[in-house]
Amino acid sequence: MIFSSSIKSRLVAVFLFTSAAIYASLGFYLYYNLKNIAIGAVDEHLHDEVQLIAGHIYGRDGRDSLAELADIAIGDYAEPLSGHYYQISDESGKVLESSPSLSIVGAALPFRLPSVEPELSFITGPDRKPHRLIEQRFVTPKGKSIIVQASESLTETYVLLSVFKRRTFLVLTVVFLLTAAAIYTAVGYALRGIGFFTREVGLITEKSLMRRIDTEGVSDELRPLAESFNTVLSRLETSFERQQRFVSETSHELRTPAAVIKSYCDVTLAKKRESAEYITALEGISNSVGRMSFMIDRILEVARLEAGILGMTRADVRVKDVIDDVFRLVGQKAEEEGVLLKLDADDSVVSADRERITEAFVNLVYNAIKYNRRGGYVDVAVRSDAKYCVVTVSDTGVGIDKASQQKIFDRFFRADGARSVADGTGLGLSIVKGIMDAHGAAISVESEEGKGTTFRVAFPRK
């Protein structure tokens, strides 16, 4: 589990590994320091002993005298194999004198010829225990070399060190465990923000998208995450609301023709009728079904536009050609309504999906005809400057009041004047806007009641 993907276990593992390494180093450092100090103390003592022995040999009168050594051959030096030894030899290795602790049992310290500087080494003593040995060569005034050796058992030192080692290990282990517990708690404490965050996020469902994470409640490190999360939530909520509104608006709009069909069926079936009445009813039903399927097509188109999944093939299109096509498509309607179509266009070319913008302009021009007066006209102008190609569609119709102008591109919005026209779906202009948006073109409306309306589309130039 230590190497699992949990932040907590990883952090704890790293901290534990680090602290284990630190404590182990500390333990070794302390141990070796103590060992050096202890051995150093032994060395110092041995050194002093050698100086003392040498001092005794030289004597006060400068004569060689080993006799005075008896003064120091007391205490530990007198106990056989006590662990404290000295030995004085000549150059050939012949033992001249040694401490009673050696001589009584006939033991000797290993001999070699040292320099005049004190030399230290570890040996196995005559008692088969570890010893520290010091040896130094002295030259008598007569030019004779005397080798003085002293050794001391390290057994006690080693016992002391081993006790120290055990205790240190124990103490450091306890400290390590306490550290581990502290680390575990601290990491848990540090990460509780994530727990809080997780709980907060867990409370957000598709029914409670209005909930936000309290950015004051999280730690500094998590705040940017919480803020990003809230931003994402807001976007989700908006799009969710848009979807829901769309569904509710759509079902609302489809219910009316459904009610017409249902009522035709119920009323007609309520009693036996003449065949002419059945024909009337079926015609009414057929009209409503037609209207419904027209509306469904438009709803699907709006849905595709909003989802941005409309496949567009853009090419260079001369706007004048598009408007010519539009006029051909709506020419008959204009004639029926007694409305004159006029075009004043330059040769501007825009990058657009020809089919889509034709559809959009058919919608605009068709509306301009539908809500016009007999003898009125629809004026389309195409003008370009360095930045934009602007197309205006103006009519001489009834106009749109200010309040309706704000909502005219909304889905299913129909101004009062438009509601009474049976073939309207309230989707035409939102489709136009969707198409223009997909082209990066801006569409706006200006209108004066009783005088007419002008739609203005500005395509960005390449």
Place this chain on the structure above:
Amino acid sequence: MRILLVEDEKELSNIIKKGLEEASYNVDVAYDGEEAFYMAANYPVDVVILDVMLPKMDGIAVLKKLRAAKSEVPVILLTALDSVADKIKGLDAGADDYLPKPFEFGELLARVRALLRRKSSAKQSVIRIADLEIDTAARIVRRGGEEIALSAKEYSILELMAYNKDRVVSRQAISERIYEEDVERDSNVVDVFINYLRKKIDKDREVKLIQTVRGSGYMLRSQEE
């Protein structure tokens, strides 16, 4: 009985009007909110069927304005909005009933009858006056168990008097409820219809149910004085 239907979708209002007329109601139609308020406030209507989404003034506003003007006419809201919130909004605005589109036409008729009964003392769709039975759902009239065939106008007048049994119904009230607003009314016609009704209902019967109240109008009486 006279119903005001407010629905701006022409096709829908036409077919509902037809269905209601075939159920012997006299139907006026309004196509926008302002017209609806004017007609509901000034015509002697018994029930208003009111669409919510209307030009000029929406159905809820019409309803509030009607209630503010102390009109107690029963109102059924007819709407394509079917969320609970919309229903609550409609009922709180003073609607007596709420019917989401699309609806079963039979249900609309049943709800209209329920509202008509609410105004009268009748509690069931079959109204009984002595041995006279008027089944307002099936539009069948019986007396002493014997079915009596009535014309649409005769039935309308009898139903109006049945909903108002033991109360005087004026000639004008009868005339207003059997004729549309723009028809030239002649109160003599009411007398003629009452005569037809008497022949079919009271003739050769010991108890005469249709009574003339001098100077006021007519009444269906359930018991002898």
